[in-house]
Amino acid sequence: MIARRSVLALAAGLLAAVSAAPSFAQDYPSHAVRIVVPFGAGGPADVAARLIGNVLQESFGQPFVVENRTGAGGVIGTIEAAKSPADGYTLLMMSNTQTANESLLTADKRKYELMRDLAPIAPVNYSDLVIVVNPQVPVKTLAEFIALAKAQPGKLNYASSGQGTPYHMAGELFKAMAGIDVVHVPYRNSGEARSGVIGGQVQMMIDAVPAMAPNIGENQVRALATTGKQRSTVLPNVPTAIEAGVPAYEATIWLGLMAPAGTPKPIIDKLNAAVNAMVKRPDIVKLWTEQGAVPMSMTPEEFEKFLRGDIEKWADVVKKFDKS
Secondary structure, three states: OHHHHHHHHHHHHHHHHHHHHHHHHHHOOOOOEEEEEOOOOOOHHHHHHHHHHHHHHHHHOOOEEEEEOOOHHHHHHHHHHHOOOOOOOEEEEEEHHHHHHHHHOOHHHHOOOHHHHEEEEEEEEEEEEEEEEOOOOOOOOHHHHHHHHHHOOOOOEEEEOOOOOHHHHHHHHHHHHHOOOOEEEEOOOHHHHHHHHHHOOOOEEEEEHHHHHHHHHOOOOEEEEEOOOOOOOOOOOOOEOOOOOOOOOOOEEEEEEEEEOOOOHHHHHHHHHHHHHHHOOHHHHHHHHHHOEEEOOOOHHHHHHHHHHHHHHHHHHHHHHHHO
C-alpha cells in the first residue's frame, strides 16, 4: 500500500510539473535575464549580445543584461553559465571558441562539456575574418607576407584574443596551410589584440571584418586578405585568401545563444522564436549587412546538429595542427 501510494504521488508530481511547464513558459521572463559573454567588451560577441538584449527587452518587457565574464579563452564565462540555475534567467553568448575548445582543451581544463552542460537555443550570425598587418611590416600582399615569414621562421608573430578563439584557430589553420612558422601571442580580449597590431607590438592579426574594418579605413592596419569564399561586401577591394594564394583556406566567426542544460524546453522554444524573429528584421539585416555579418536562423534541434558538426570539424583541424 505504501509503495502504491508513493508511485501515485510521484506520478501526480510529474503530471503537475508537465502541466505547469507551459504556464511557466508563458510567464517567462518575469524579471531580469542576464546574458553571460565570455569575451571582452567591444568584440563581435559583446556587440551582438547587447543588440540582442535590447531587442529581447523590447519583446518581453524585462531587462536582458549583458555580463562580461572573460578569461581562459572563454572558459570562465562558459563555466559560469553552465553552473547557473536552469531556469532561463542565465544565457550564454557563445561562438566557435566553445566548439573548438572541446578538442583544443582537455576536460580538466574546461571543467565542462558543451553538449552535456548547456542547451542550444539559436545561432545569431556569422562574419568573415580579415588578415591584417601593421603598416610598418614591409609587405603589400598576402603572398609577400608568406614569403617574409618563410624567410624568417619564428621571427614574426600574430595576435589573437586568446587560446581557442576563432582568431587563434584561424591563425593556426593559416600557418598550417601556408606552411609558415609565425608565433601566436594571445591577448586577454579582442580589443587588446587589436591595439597590439595597431601599435606594432605584433606584426599580424586575423580579426572579424565588422570589428577591424574601421581600423583598415583609417590606415591603422593594412588588409591583406579576407577569409570567406567570396569577397567581403564591406571590403570589396581586398582579395580572399583563396585568391591571394592559399587554396581552400576559409575561416569565419559565428555567434549563438545557449542556456544551462535542463532549461525547460518551452522557454528554449520561446527564446528561439524571439531570436529568429530578430535576425529576420529588415533593420537588423541591413545593419549586419553593412557590417559584413550574415544572419543565421535555426530551430534548437538544427542548432544542436550544427554545434556537434562544428565540434567534429575543429577536432579535425586540431589534428592537423598537431601534425604540422
